[in-house]
Amino acid sequence: MKQMSFEIGALQNELWQVRKQRRFVMRSSEERLHELVENAWSEDSLAQLVRKYGLCDVCDFSGLNISAARVLVNCAIAALYRYPLLRSRFCYLGSQKGYVALVKKLTQCDAETMKALGLQHICGAELARSFGQGLLEFMAEPSRGTGNVLAQAVLAGGFLDGVLLDERDFSTERFREIKESLEESVRIGHFAKDCASVSAVIFHEIGHLLDSLCGVSEGAAVQEAFREGRERKIAKELSAYAATSPAEYVAEGFAECMSSGAPRRAARAVAEAIAKSYQTLEASR
Numbered sequence: 625m626k627q628m629s630f631e632i633g634a635l636q637n638e639l640w641q642v643r644k645q646r647r648f649v650m651r652s653s654e655e656r657l658h659e660l661v662e663n664a665w666s667e668d669s670l671a672q673l674v675r676k677y678g679l680c681d682v683c684d685f686s687g688l689n690i691s692a693a694r695v696l697v698n699c700a701i702a703a704l705y706r707y708p709l710l711r712s713r714f715c716y717l718g719s720q721k722g723y724v725a726l727v728k729k730l731t732q733c734d735a736e737t738m739k740a741l742g743l744q745h746i747c748g749a750e751l752a753r754s755f756g757q758g759l760l761e762f763m764a765e766p767s768r769g770t771g772n773v774l775a776q777a778v779l780a781g782g783f784l785d786g787v788l789l790d791e792r793d794f795s796t797e798r799f800r801e802i803k804e805s806l807e808e809s810v811r812i813g814h815f816a817k818d819c820a821s822v823s824a825v826i827f828h829e830i831g832h833l834l835d836s837l838c839g840v841s842e843g844a845a846v847q848e849a850f851r852e853g854r855e856r857k858i859a860k861e862l863s864a865y866a867a868t869s870p871a872e873y874v875a876e877g878f879a880e881c882m883s884s885g886a887p888r889r890a891a892r893a894v895a896e897a898i899a900k901s902y903q904t905l906e907a908s909r
Contacts, residue, residue, distance in 0.1 A: 777833050835871055845893065
């Protein structure tokens with residue numbers, strides 16, 4: 625799991641002012657949408673469903689096992705029904721290679737891509753080309769961007785944010801092996817309780833998007849949890865991964881709360897911090 629962040633000042637500010645007001649429009653019940661997702665048996669039918677209900681701007685599930693793609697969409701639905709403003713961060717859902725292909729189209733100022741991302745009336749071709757090229761260069765840098773990391777959240781100033789699944793891990797050939805690896809990571813305490821599932825991996829990444837939207841990790845509650853010398857306590861009460869940074873603390877806590885029927889105190893504290901920050905954001909709109 626990995627968080628990929630990229631910003632470009634002028635473009636980010638221009639776009640974010642327009643796009644930050646977007647919220648998810650609930651056109652059906654959450655239960656009905658989950659049912660429709662489970663009945664989508666191909667990449668195309670699932671993509672059509674995502675577009676019809678406005679879950680994100682662009683999706684591309686190429687290379688992914690269809691079960692993994694359905695889990696990704698179901699997690700997005702669960703998050704959007706709880707936090708509708710998160711829609712402004714769901715620009716893309718799908719495979720890593722699909723995202724790279726999308727960015728390449730952006731550098732070519734592809735009209736269809738610009739329209740799908742809602743950019744045709746916001747920025748000119750030169751600005752879009754500059755951003756796309758910058759993002760490609762960022763992803764190509766060693767130790768940054770795309771890599772074999774299961775999944776990652778992309779934070780690109782609200783311009784092309786989203787959740788990516790690595791098709792090398794979530795292909796049909798390797799999909800079944802992921803479960804064993806996750807179970808071992810939870811057993812040794814690296815990941816949070818009850819998070820040995822593909823959905824937990826995805827909720828972790830969505831937690832990063834939610835954090836970027838609300839600024840949870842910068843809030844007093846999380847900063848207090850990370851006072852000097854408390855990393856060992858966090859590792860014990862949540863996970864070793866959570867102890868690496870405030871951002872991972874938020875993502876791990878969110879994943880446990882969304883995945884466990886009985887989340888622990890530390891995870892519940894993260895959920896409360898998220899709820900408070902989100903309510904403040906809603907009140908400001």
